[in-house]
Amino acid sequence: MLPLKALLRLYRTHPWLLLMSLAGLTLGVTLVVAIELLNHSARTNFVAARSQLAGEANYRLAPQGGLDEQIYVRLVRSQPALNAMPELHAWLKDPQGRSFQLLGMDLFNPGPLRQLFDATRESESDFSLSRTDSVWLAAPEARRLDWQPGQSRRFALGDEGQRPLTLTLAGTFEPGAVPMERLLVTDIGLAQPLLGKAGRLDRIVFKLSEQEATALQAALQSYAPHQPLWLEPISPALDASQLGDALALNLTALSLLAMAVGLFLVFNAQRFVQSVRRPLLAQLIILGMAPRRVLRWLIVELSLLATLGSLLGLLLGSLLALALMGQLTQALADLYGPNPIDLLRLSPASLAKAMVIGLLGTLAANLPGWWQLLRQSPLALREGNSRPSAHPWQRQGLAIAILLLCALCLWQPSTGLGGALFVAGGWLLAMALLLPDALRSLLGRLRARGPLTARLGVAETLYHLDRTAIAVMALQLAIAAAIGIGVMVSSFRSSVEIWLGQRLAADLYVTAPKGVAGSRGALSEQTLNTILASPEVSAASRRAVLPVRWQGQPIEWAQMDFIPELKAAYPLLAGRWPATPDEVLASEPLTVRLGVRVGQRLEVTSEGGPRAFTVTGVYQDYGSDKGQILHAFEGNKVQSLALFSPDPEHLGDRLRSQFGEQVNLLPAPAIHAAALRVFDQTFVVTELLKLLILGIAFVGIGSAFMVLGLARRGELQTLQSLGLSPRHCRRLLVWQGAGLGLLTALLALPVGYGLAWVLIEVVNPRAFGWRLAFEAAPLHAVTALLLAPVCGALASWYAARRVV
Secondary structure, three states, rough: HHHHHHHHHHHHHHHHHHHHHHHHHHHHHHHHHHHHHHHHHHHHHHHHHHHHOOOOEEEEEEEOOOEEEHHHHHHHOOOOOOEEEEEEEEEEEOOOOOEEEEEEEOOOOOOHHHHHHHOOOOOOOOOOOOOEEEEEEEEHOOOHHHOEEEEOOEEEEOOOOOOEEEEEEEEEOOOOOOOOOOOEEHHHHHHHHHHOOOOEOOOOOEEOOOHHHHHHHHHHHHHHHOOOOOOOOHHHHHHHHHHHHHHHHHHHHHHHHHHHHHHHHHHHHHHHHHHHHHHHHHHHHHHHHHOHHHHHHHHHHHHHHHHHHHHHHHHHHHHHHHHHHHHHHHHHHHHHHOOOOOOOOOOOHHHHHHHHHHHHHHHHHHHHHHHHHHOOOOOHHHHHHOOOOHHHHHHHHHHHHHHHHHHHHHHOHHHHHHHHHHHHHHHHHHHHHHHHHHHHHHHHHHOOOOOOHOOOHHHHHOHHHHHHHHHHHHHHHHHHHHHHHHHHHHHHHHHHHHHHHOOOOOOOEEEEEOOOOOOOOOOHHHHHHHHHOOOOOOEEEEEEEEEEEOOEEEEEEEEEEOOHHHHOOOOEEOOOOOOOEEEEEEEHHHHHOOOOOOOOOEEEEEOOEEEEEEEEEEOOOOOOOOOOEEEEEOOOOOOOOEEOOOOHHHHHHHHHHHHHOEEEEEEEEHHHHHHHHHHHOOOOOHEEEEHHOOOOOOHHHHHHHHHHHOOOOOHHHHHHHHOOOHHHHHHHHHHHHHHHHHHHHHHHHHHHHHHHHHHHHHHHHHHHHOOOOOOOOOOOOOHHHHHHHHHHHHHHHHHHHOOO
């Protein structure tokens, strides 16, 4: 233990070295943990909420607009052994704005939902139907909500709170294997009058073998020949795999970038430690300790530092995830509808992953340098230059090799999303490796210009560039990433705004209130005919969007009336408009992600059965990253209407007074504003984490200047002995920090815009199928140019106060 104590004694005399090592690693692990927990919690909550409605069921019958309860009666009577459950479902909100699910089911024969209840309890729950507003809660959830049996609470029915609803807690039950957070259960006979759905069901869920599903599908066709009924497989995990892919990808990339910046800072701190420890290491080897044994004790020291920094990162990351969970939940709710479960779920796998990344990353970043140092003779080790050795040819060779690999990934689209992400990361890393040479060239040109103080500052900066290189590389990484991501988001927003301006061509849009589980509702036949017969409506287009699957992938089947007024809202990128009932248009994400081409035959499976279409054209779309086919309206349930009118305001007022809350009336500007609000909300978390990464980099540059100032005390004392006052020395350090920050930001601009090009032209098309219009967004560049020198000056000023 004596060698370890000797090694650790350094941090007692130089605490800034310890702080710099821990700060970079801790902050990097913090963001990795926070983002891993956010992604894990979002998907787990999504699966849990869907599993509450499915239980053990693996098939569902859920036609658009629901189905008649007599279909269920006929099924059960004809097949007594059928494991099925009828369901009604609704979203509720309490006065605090929390979302709840109301599930109407057969409480006395739960069937495939049996695992919702604890089967090991000796006494069954008392489901007494004495009140028409009775609901039941899982006992742990009732205790958490402080809701006692017999108490009534008020809710708003529907995501938009269309109708008040008072419910009374009739009792509690012990939950089974499925989480029961914010799930209110009632008997389906009580749910029908509560929800205004007498004689109707939202869906029927089944637990079936493959053979039973085939037989049941054949029976359904004979039960309802006028209404095609199609069984759908249930897979909450598959649905969750599509959840927030764009957001999750952005967050994961940011976490890995933060980890890279953090490891840069740890590496930078250890390079200073190497320069200070040379005499101690030489003394240990002279006293008889083999270099390999010294290296083993260094591994123990690094492991202790990595473990301590990672544990602090785990704690801070969990707290950060807890603080950001509300923002992420709101963003996903805007995109995918409400989710009653918004809990932060700690994942042992995510925490272990962050620990391993922190530990192995620290060892991999620092052990090669220590071993190279220990291979020297004790005399060379003790008398060697305290400045870190520079190997520009190694950095340049590695940077060129990375750029060649990036070019290969660009040239081969078959590398897919993984290759695109490698191009983005490789571009940042290669440019960071070339940064010291670029700075050395710039400083060499500036060395002979300006007054004496400026030339002295430039010369000092150039002399110590090898010591500050890693810190400025980390700063460039953070600035370039902030610019690149900011430009990408701005370009995305600008493209979406232009697309909305084209797509929202109608004057007024009419939609039905949301249906089951937040799905699109349908307009009644009477409402539809009344609106279309209005003399103020000059043209109208019916629209419906149905879920279908193509080659196992979930996509959307959109139907609308191809009226001339709306064709201009769908500019074609290729092909022509459909002319026959079996022809469709394909959205751009469908062609880019899934390889659909004009002229290709698509066989899709919908709730009405299999259909075959021929693709005749491609249109631009940012509404769905899953992909969409656009088909002429076939007479299904109408979910929305696009109305053209010479006086849309008067038409809207008249329809609002006539139909009230039976329909939603939305003028095009309102939809435009709401869509952009959802877009901005989606990237709030991204912007917050981008700022945190910049913070990590600026902490690193500040720590580097602090350690550099401590190492330069002798030089500063020499300058003071030559007549330079302490105030002038501090001013010299401040100008050095500001100049280095400004030069780094200037060199980060082309790197950031190059990253933006990669994200827009390579990553987005391969990940989501979206092609965006590049927008320079100069505000991000101006912010970096202003922020970097200011932060560099502040860091240098603080270091100067400590050493001068």
